[in-house]
Amino acid sequence: MTTILFRYMIREYIKIFLMCFAGLMTIYLVVDFFEKVRRFIRFDAEAMHILSFFLLRMPAIAFQIAPLAVLMATLLTLGMLSRNHEITAMRSCGISLYRTALPFFVCASLIALSLFGLSAVIVPVTNAKAEYVKSTLIEKKNPMAILKTLRPWMQLENQTLLNIDGMESDGLTLHGLWLYRLGPNFQLMEITEAKEARYTPHGWVMQEGLSRTLLPNGAVNTTAFELRPLALSHTPEDFRTGLSVESEELTLAELRARINRLKRDGYNVSRLLTEYHGRIAFPFVSIVMAIVGIALSLKRTGVRGGGMAIGIGQALVIGFLYWAAYSVAIALGRSGVMAPILAGWMTNLLFLSYGWYLYLKVSH
Numbered sequence: 001m002t003t004i005l006f007r008y009m010i011r012e013y014i015k016i017f018l019m020c021f022a023g024l025m026t027i028y029l030v031v032d033f034f035e036k037v038r039r040f041i042r043f044d045a046e047a048m049h050i051l052s053f054f055l056l057r058m059p060a061i062a063f064q065i066a067p068l069a070v071l072m073a074t075l076l077t078l079g080m081l082s083r084n085h086e087i088t089a090m091r092s093c094g095i096s097l098y099r100t101a102l103p104f105f106v107c108a109s110l111i112a113l114s115l116f117g118l119s120a121v122i123v124p125v126t127n128a129k130a131e132y133v134k135s136t137l138i139e140k141k142n143p144m145a146i147l148k149t150l151r152p153w154m155q156l157e158n159q160t161l162l163n164i165d166g167m168e169s170d171g172l173t174l175h176g177l178w179l180y181r182l183g184p185n186f187q188l189m190e191i192t193e194a195k196e197a198r199y200t201p202h203g204w205v206m207q208e209g210l211s212r213t214l215l216p217n218g219a220v221n222t223t224a225f226e227l228r229p230l231a232l233s234h235t236p237e238d239f240r241t242g243l244s245v246e247s248e249e250l251t252l253a254e255l256r257a258r259i260n261r262l263k264r265d266g267y268n269v270s271r272l273l274t275e276y277h278g279r280i281a282f283p284f285v286s287i288v289m290a291i292v293g294i295a296l297s298l299k300r301t302g303v304r305g306g307g308m309a310i311g312i313g314q315a316l317v318i319g320f321l322y323w324a325a326y327s328v329a330i331a332l333g334r335s336g337v338m339a340p341i342l343a344g345w346m347t348n349l350l351f352l353s354y355g356w357y358l359y360l361k362v363s364h
Contacts, residue, residue, distance in 0.1 A: 006102070009077075009103040010106065010107060012081075014107065016073045016076050016080075017069055017073035019073075020068075020069040021069040021073075024069055025061060028061050028064075029058075032054070032057070033054065040138050046137075052133050052137075053130055053133045053134055056129050057126070058126075062118065066286060067285040067286045067319075070290055071289035072312060072315035074290050075314055076312070078297035087298075097298065097359075101359075105287065113283075114283075115286060118283075120253075120279075124249050124251045127248050131249070159183070162179055165261070166258075171199075177194045177197050177206060191212045191214075192206070192210070192211045192212075195207055203229060204232045205230065206225070259276060270336040271334040274333030274334050274343045275334075276340070277333075278343070280344065288348050288352045288355060289318070292318060292351055292355035292358070298359075318351075329342075330344070
């Protein structure tokens with residue numbers, strides 16, 4: 001009997017979750033579409049490119065809305081069971097609240113694992129492709145010749161290649177520069193390395209560097225310098241929009257590799273570490289929302305029913321509070337005020353403590 005009841009509750013929960021998920025996805029896509037379509041039309045974008053952009057955006061949207069759909073489905077499913085006096089019947093048969101809540105935990109855990117997979121691999125890839133479709137195919141921008149890797153490569157004028165370790169978010173400082181100047185036949189003529197380059201009112205200036213010139217006889221002429229102008233026509237805005245590999249376009253493994261490399265080179269990695277822990281922690285908010293939803297639903301109804309409007313309203317309020325707290329914690333982590341791992345997990349821990357406290361009150 002318990003197995004039949006377990007399957008019944010999971011079936012009901014999945015039906016309501018898919019309904020909530022589809023509704024939230026539709027609302028998000030409609031709002032996003034009308035927000036962007038006017039701009040796309042100004043560029044005479046093809047309908048296929050616009051469709052491709054929104055299709056590529058769907059994994060990222062699903063990642064964001066799924067926890068709210070979990071919370072909403074939990075509240076609505078328990079509200080429906082309570083309204084039909086099914087929870088009362090379960091309690092009368094000696095089924096504990098823990099056994100009643102178990103199907104919700106199982107579903108939320110499976111959703112959390114799916115979201116983790118999205119965050120680790122799929123969303124970064126689709127985000128990068130969506131950005132390419134938007135910038136190159138729709139807005140018809142002429143992108144700089146850049147190979148986006150963990151160490152970005154950029155083709156400059158005068159047959160020169162630029163390779164950097166990283167850059168500040170404002171684009172005014174480039175770290176770990178390597179310049180390779182090629183000859184007419186693409187033979188290597190000069191290698192220049194510098195600790196960093198800063199953008200000044202007089203243009204780019206390299207600091208603490210070393211230049212090696214390869215002479216025709218095979219000898220190498222080495223020159224050290226403290227400051228040297230860098231003939232670079234690109235502005236910080238060009239680097240911000242073209243050269244940076246945004247963290248959301250990196251898989252979790254690539255992001256970890258970038259953090260390790262920058263940390264090894266002595267750079268401040270608080271921002272990237274916060275992003276890393278936040279991307280690991282956020283998928284598991286589905287489990288937290290399931291616990292909060294179970295506790296709130298049973299506490300509100302006294303296990304005797306409740307309206308659909310109340311459930312949806314509670315879900316929206318809790319979702320807003322979670323997102324506000326999460327955004328504040330991530331901002332504190334990026335600025336170095338809070339430890340990155342704490343910034344990523346703090347909101348989950350706060351809401352988990354609140355939900356578990358309510359659940360313990362209901363179950364006693």
